Amino acid sequence: MIYTLIFSLGMLVGTPASIESILLVEGQEESIPSFAEVETTFKFRQSYWVKVNIQVNQNGEYVLSGGKKYLRAMTFYDESGMKLTSGNHVKIGLNTGSQTIYIFYPFFDPKEDHGVAISLVPSAIFFEKETASQMVKTGFLVIVFFLFVLSLAFYVVVKRKEVIYLEYALYLFSVFYFFAYQYGFFGYYFDWVNHIHPSLVWITSASITVTYVIFIQSFLQLKSTDPVLQKVLNYGIGFVVFIVLAESVSFLFYYDIQHSIYFTTFSLVIQLSAMSFCLYRIFMLKSVLSKIALFGAGILVSTTLFGQLASTLKLVDQTNYFVMAALAMEIFIFNVGIGIRMALTNKAREKAQSLLIDQMKVTEQIQKDQKDKLEVAVTERTEELAEKNKQNEMLLAEIHHRVKNNLQTISSFLSIQQRKLKDHSSKQAIIDSKNRVIAMGLIHEHLYKNATYAEIDFASYLKELVQNLVNIGSSLDQHIELKLDIPPLQMDVENAILLGLIVNELVNNCIKHAFLKIQHPRLSITFSQNGTDTVLKVWDNGNGNEDSVSSSDSFGWKIIKALVNRLKARIELKQDNGLVVEIHLDSKYIRAK
The missing domain is CATH 1.25.40 (Serine Threonine Protein Phosphatase 5, Tetratricopeptide repeat)
Structure with missing residues (x-):
């Protein structure tokens, strides 16, 4: 299909040249087609040829431009069909008269009415203008x-x-x-x-x-x-x-x-x-x-x-x-x-x-003020509590002292009652009761002498209790050899009283029954650790045996069994050159001193 565009473009002022006509036709590159003049419209994205007829009145170097700077894919040919260059312009030498140039456009330029923007400018003017333009753009x-x-x-x-x-x-x-x-x-x-x-x-x-x-x-x-x-x-x-x-x-x-x-x-x-x-x-x-x-x-x-x-x-x-x-x-x-x-x-x-820094400073000051107030309040409260604690300690000491005195009074009453009795069994019952009162009184004596009223030095208490019982037994013309192996330990008051009463009953039983007809009576009391248990062992070389003791229905053994249950402990009887009574206690009730 052939396309034609006829128009004239004037040169720059003072340039004796003109472009007489431009003929456009569809075709393939490297093959210049025959041109004919027809009226039509270009299609978008279509490739085409342009025939440029140039008329000059003066010999010289000229630049023929075929489009914008972004169009650098055009190809220029002379009238013999020889390729001149590729780009958007070509420098050519023109003699007076007419000359034909062919340009191949690979695609339509949508920014131009007919896809072409051809101009002819003297070389010196073109490059001067081009240099200035490129400098600004660059x-x-x-x-x-x-x-x-x-x-x-x-x-x-x-x-x-x-x-x-x-x-x-x-x-x-x-x-x-x-x-x-x-x-x-x-x-x-x-x-x-x-x-x-x-x-x-x-x-x-x-x-x-x-x-x-x-x-x-x-x-x-x-x-x-x-x-x-x-x-x-x-x-x-x-x-x-x-x-x-x-x-x-x-x-x-x-x-x-x-x-x-x-x-x-x-x-x-x-x-x-x-x-x-x-x-x-x-x-x-x-x-x-x-x-x-x-x-x-x-x-x-x-x-x-x-x-x-x-x-x-x-x-x-x-x-x-x-x-x-x-x-x-x-x-x-x-x-x-x-x-x-x-x-x-x-x-x-x-x-x-x-x-933020100011706020932190304010917060820090508030915290400091609060800390100072809190320290003052804590100090005052600590002093108040210390004073109240001191008062309470004095009161507890006084209470324990009075309880001990009251128990001592009860013991004295029992002694008076004992002297009035003639029956041996009745007298022995009074003695046993008095010993039990003495065992409890001794606890309170240790408490008001101790630094703390929640626990006592159980080793010291037990040694004094057993020694008193043995001394009373030895006063009956019977010397008892005593061996105590009790490490330093602490125990709370309630459990100490229960265990002290158990030891009191066991030692009294030995003195009253086990050492009859024994020339050299010996008694041993030890505390030892056995796994999670603490074992209280009471041994005597008396004439008692495991069967007779375990089947005994005496009041003393009933008290012992009741106290053992109260401690959530267990009792074991063994025969070893005499009778061995073991009380197995949970170690949580006892703390090493």
Whole structure:
């Protein structure tokens, strides 16, 4: 299919040359087709040939440009069909008269009405203008890239604690890569970029908006300052994603929706509504950061909307420098803004730390005051308790002393009663009762002499008790050899009384019954440890035996068995050159001294 476009392009002022006609036709590269003039319209993404007829009135070096900087995939041929160069322009020497150049376009340029933007300029003027333009563009990209690297460096230096640096770096990189493509830098260094359709790159430019919105949310800390605005901006990101999807689908179906006036109008209406709301909410924050954000956002919004409109109306060349200057200003403003934000953040952090330190000091003082008050209260209470304890100890000592005296009185009454009795059995019963009273009285005597009234020195008590009983028995013209092996130990009063009564009964039984007709009576009392038990062993060399004792129905043995049960102990009888009585006690009742 053949396409034709007829128009004339004037040269720069004072240049005696013109392009008389441009003929366009579909075809394959390396095969220049025959041209014919027909009226038609170009299709999106279609490759085509352009025939350029040039008329010059003066010999010289000229540059023929075939498109924008991002279009570096075109191929130039002379009229004989020989390939001249690839790129977006070619330097040619022209003589007076006419000459034909053929250009192959691999794809349609949607930013031009007919897919072509051909111009012819004297070489000196072209390169002078090109050098100045490239210096400005290179300076802009170098600044953006430097700030991108600087933001990443800050993000690493602060140990990734301030994510705003990373977000700003991503925004700067989005700006950098888009304009590096737009100005042809990527295509110059990476040839594969030249073979990507421009529409695909322009679709990805939405990343500038997305990264900018994410950065603004973090810059203004909208999560805490204005959650509603943050939600609206998130919806805005969703709308941008919708635009990207729509443009991607339209590209797949060979339709240029990006430069459709209807789609652009719809998009601009939505964006203007959302941006107006967002700018109003930012203004209402009324903070230093919101003012900076409002100024920067105002520049970016106006630049973005103007750029979209210029792209739709295909006025890109007239707006590039304006957009570049506006973005440079916006980037500068936000760099200053980030510095101010970090200063405010540090100031707020220092203030919070200062308040925390002050609060800690107050708390510390309160704790000190409370501690002092508590120490005074504890000291006073301790003194009160010590005084009461001293009084109680004196009272307990007096009570034990009086109990001991009362028991001594009872013992004296029993002695008087004993002397009045003539019957031996009755007299012996009184003696036994008196011994039991003496055993209990001895406990109270040890208690009021002891430092504590909860426990007594059981070894000392038991030795004194047994010695008294043996002395009474020996006074009847019968000397008893006594052996005591009792280690130092403590026992509570209740259990000491019970065990003392048991020993009292056992020793009395030995003296009364076991040593009859024994010339050299011996008695041994020992305490020993046997596993978890403590064993009280009473041995005598008397004439008693295990069977007679265990079957005894005397009052004394009844008392012994009752007391053993009360102690939750057990009693064992053995024969070993006499009778052995073992009382097995749980060791928890006894504590080593």
